[in-house]
Amino acid sequence: MLKVEQLGIRFGGVVALDGVSFSVAEGEIYALIGPNGAGKTTLFNCVSGLYVPTGGSVFLDGADISSLKPFERARRGMTRTFQNLQIFEHMTVVENVMAGARIHEKGGILAHMLGLRSVKAQNAATRRQALAHLDQVGIADLADQMAGAQSYGVVKRLEIARALATQPRVLMLDEPVAGCNAIETAEVDAVIRDVARMGVTVVLVEHDMHMVMGLADRVHVLNQGRTLAVGTPEEIRRNAAVIEAYLGATEAADA
Amino acid sequence: MRNKLASPYAPPVIIAASIVLISCLPLTNFQVRMATLLFIFSTVVLGKNLLMGYAGQISLGHGAFFGLGAYTVAIGAARYGLSPWLLTAMSLPAAGVIAWIIGRPILKLRGYHLAMATLAFGSIFAMVLTNAVHITGGPDGMALDMAAVRLFGMTPRWSWYWICGGVLVLAMYLLASLLDSPTGREMRAIHDSEIAAGVLGIDVAQAKLRAFVISAVFTTLAGCCFVMFDRYITPQSAGILRSIEFVTMTVVGGLGSAIGSIIGAAIFVVLPQFLTVFHEYEQAILGLILVIIMVLLPKGIAPSLAGWLRSRRASSC
Numbered sequence: 001m002l003k004v005e006q007l008g009i010r011f012g013g014v015v016a017l018d019g020v021s022f023s024v025a026e027g028e029i030y031a032l033i034g035p036n037g038a039g040k041t042t043l044f045n046c047v048s049g050l051y052v053p054t055g056g057s058v059f060l061d062g063a064d065i066s067s068l069k070p071f072e073r074a075r076r077g078m079t080r081t082f083q084n085l086q087i088f089e090h091m092t093v094v095e096n097v098m099a100g101a102r103i104h105e106k107g108g109i110l111a112h113m114l115g116l117r118s119v120k121a122q123n124a125a126t127r128r129q130a131l132a133h134l135d136q137v138g139i140a141d142l143a144d145q146m147a148g149a150q151s152y153g154v155v156k157r158l159e160i161a162r163a164l165a166t167q168p169r170v171l172m173l174d175e176p177v178a179g180c181n182a183i184e185t186a187e188v189d190a191v192i193r194d195v196a197r198m199g200v201t202v203v204l205v206e207h208d209m210h211m212v213m214g215l216a217d218r219v220h221v222l223n224q225g226r227t228l229a230v231g232t233p234e235e236i237r238r239n240a241a242v243i244e245a246y247l248g249a250t251e252a253a254d255a
Numbered sequence: 256m257r258n259k260l261a262s263p264y265a266p267p268v269i270i271a272a273s274i275v276l277i278s279c280l281p282l283t284n285f286q287v288r289m290a291t292l293l294f295i296f297s298t299v300v301l302g303k304n305l306l307m308g309y310a311g312q313i314s315l316g317h318g319a320f321f322g323l324g325a326y327t328v329a330i331g332a333a334r335y336g337l338s339p340w341l342l343t344a345m346s347l348p349a350a351g352v353i354a355w356i357i358g359r360p361i362l363k364l365r366g367y368h369l370a371m372a373t374l375a376f377g378s379i380f381a382m383v384l385t386n387a388v389h390i391t392g393g394p395d396g397m398a399l400d401m402a403a404v405r406l407f408g409m410t411p412r413w414s415w416y417w418i419c420g421g422v423l424v425l426a427m428y429l430l431a432s433l434l435d436s437p438t439g440r441e442m443r444a445i446h447d448s449e450i451a452a453g454v455l456g457i458d459v460a461q462a463k464l465r466a467f468v469i470s471a472v473f474t475t476l477a478g479c480c481f482v483m484f485d486r487y488i489t490p491q492s493a494g495i496l497r498s499i500e501f502v503t504m505t506v507v508g509g510l511g512s513a514i515g516s517i518i519g520a521a522i523f524v525v526l527p528q529f530l531t532v533f534h535e536y537e538q539a540i541l542g543l544i545l546v547i548i549m550v551l552l553p554k555g556i557a558p559s560l561a562g563w564l565r566s567r568r569a570s571s572c
Contacts, residue, residue, distance in 0.1 A: 070454050074453070086450055087447070087451065088446075091447070102440065105437040112438040112439065115436070162455065165455075166455055
């Protein structure tokens with residue numbers, strides 16, 4: 001479904017990503033892990049089109065999307081959430097999700113300005129759908145409150161609901177549970193499993209190792225912009241290079 | 256009742272009712288004139304609010320679109336003998352096309368840079384109006400020779416009250432519908448996060464351009480109404496100061512508030528009439544009042560008062 005080939009990017013003289021490749025199957029949950037500064041978010045930004053990589057290609061469903069802008073990638077079924085939250089704070093919670101459904105809504109700007117009956121009917125349908133997505137992540141009761149006034153845990157889940165509203169085939173989640181409490185984390189974990197079961201390809205960056213190891217089908221370890229290892233959670237746990245570069249470092253820090 | 260007030264169509268209904276109620280008051284001719292001017296400038300501020308308050312893009316050049324409408328009508332009527340109504344109808348799509356052509360390159364800019372680019376556009380337009388004396392009458396401006404309008408046998412004064420009031424209510428309706436539609440949500444989304452809007456499939460450049468074009472068309476329509484009502488247009492009415500007044504009206508009334516747009520316009524149209532007692536200090540007092548408003552009500556008059564009412568209601572519960 002998603003294939004990344006030899007992706008690389010330099011910022012000035014610093015090589016942030018160097019020849020990273022991976023491919024993810026339909027409905028698979030693929031986790032990117034690595035120490036701080038390993039290039040996880042940079043990789044996300046390259047794959048979603050926010051950064052233009054210095055080299056390499058991105059394929060979605062076999063088609064090369066390397067030259068497409070983020071909004072064009074989204075229209076082909078790829079969307080993402082952000083580590084530093086990017087919600088529409090002057091809109092209500094449900095309107096945020098409705099904005100996510102924009103690419104599936106019809107009608108020209110004149111019909112929208114005239115407030116035609118068909119536009120109102122579509123609004124109602126989009127709202128129903130949006131409420132279902134909010135319910136899925138467990139925040140439907142906050143639908144009509146302003147998004148800017150919500151707590152961190154709510155906003156994190158709101159971003160996921162909004163991304164789901166685009167009906168993605170590839171969903172990229174950048175630290176979906178960072179800052180969430182245990183209950184919220186469990187809820188997000190369940191949502192991700194549901195989404196993947198419906199056939200959506202999930203790529204996530206996450207620091208919560210407990211969650212990653214339980215959730216991911218495969219784990220991709222990055223270190224200093226390069227691939228260190230790829231494998232099932234079991235294999236990664238046993239990989240000597242990973243333990244040394246990453247898990248080892250945490251154990252050393254713990255000790 | 257609360258649900259009704261939360262409807263997106265509450266502002267146009269409230270303003271339509273107010274226009275009818277005000278017409279029942281025993282107004283002097285001067286007061287009717289003030290009300291009509293208020294309706295005209297409120298239409299401009301509504302358009303500016305779509306661009307600034309909802310879509311989050313600045314323009315310091317909207318005086319040019321006001322002038323575009325007014326001068327199209329004045330020049331077309333004087334030189335070619337065309338009907339001002341026909342000219343109004345022609346100027347709206349023309350303004351849309353011009354806004355689209357200008358907006359495409361400059362809306363790639365953001366913040367200060369966008370402000371400078373729109374300011375430059377406004378300056379150039381005002382300079383052309385001032386210097387193309389043989390077409391525009393130069394700094395002296397142009398008179399519009401137009402038959403007196405008598406709507407349903409009313410006096411011209413009241414006819415224009417209802418025409419401009421109707422235009423304002425129509426503009427409010429269109430804005431309310433737009434904001435509660437997919438296109439409107441696109442515009443509000445780019446205000447808060449262009450990146451997030453992008454990854455949701457929203458074409459950010461297109462959404463900005465659409466907001467710019469619609470606000471330009473609203474402003475042009477107001478300019479057409481202004482010249483037909485006032486029978487006279489000068490470059491000052493379309494200059495840089497006018498552009499900055501439009502921005503100030505929008506910010507003082509409240510960004511992202513339809514009712515605030517009308518309050519903002521009222522501050523500039525109605526308040527100076529009460530300040531004439533201060534003679535030469537009039538402008539200084541107006542400036543002082545604006546400063547005090549922005550210090551005490553930093554979000555603008557309408558949103559700040561609404562927030563205050565909400566917190567009072569919440570604390571009394």
